[in-house]
Amino acid sequence: MAGEFGQLVTVTERDGYAIVTLNRPDKRNAMSYAAQKELWAALDHLGEERCKVIVLTGAGDVSFCSGADIKDKDRPTLVAANAPDSWHQTQDIIARHSAVFIAAVNGFALGGGLTLVNNCELAIASETATFGIPEIGMGIFAALAGPSTIKRLTPKHTAEMLFTGKRIDAATAYRMGLVNEVVPPAELLPRAEALAAHIAQFDAVALDYNKKAFRDILDMNWAAGMDYGIRSTAVIRSKQQALAQAQE
DSSP, X not given: OOOOOSSSEEEEEOSSXXXXXXOOXXXXXXXXXXXXXXXXXXXXXXXXTTOSEEEEEESSSSEEEOOBOTTOOSOTTTTOTTOTTSHHHHHHHHHHSSSEEEEEEOSEEETHHHHHHHHSSEEEEXXXXXXXXXXXXXXXXXXXXXXXXXXXXXXXXXXXXXXXXXXXXXXXXXXXXXXXXXXXGGGHHHHHHHHHHHHHXXXXXXXXXXXXXXXXXXXXXXXXXXXXXXXHHHHHHHHXXXXXXXXX
């Protein structure tokens, strides 16, 4: 059963999609353990057969998400790899969720916040958004922002972000392929919602398997990817027929 949410993470449900807002604007929407628990609960609530698309954004007009809250003293495992209460676990929940995720990037997306953008299937940025991997300045490797950016961008673009620690603006993020669109701040949520509504009109089974295929095929060679695609199409048809028969 879903836990509680609504304070540090809010949910607005629409027809077929939902807006999930990280609601710690005074902390640049950094994700404390408490905020992560609310996010897990919100995503559980919006699970299979309830929501086809999720727009993920941040409260306020300064920050989308500045990543895991490293000042949170409650959970020392907050960013530990594979820990059940870690930022890594949060990303895994998003990846395994049946909904298609759209990042509506309204401000800073730094470190773990950039990981969120990378982990969403689609991303729309406000003209005021900025992106960065600041961990080199802390003398560490970006545990999740690094690998996720390596998977999303070309090697040279990733290297520029990793080794300089410099932030890039929304126009540069679009040029690099980090986001799909850049819009004026006032148009960010309307555009994200329009895209969500468009995607939500499609069959839920097909969307679920398209998301799985999109993620799985990234790690496959050509032949394996083609075989996966053929098998996925057969599974989709079979499941759709089973659901149709169950409704008769």
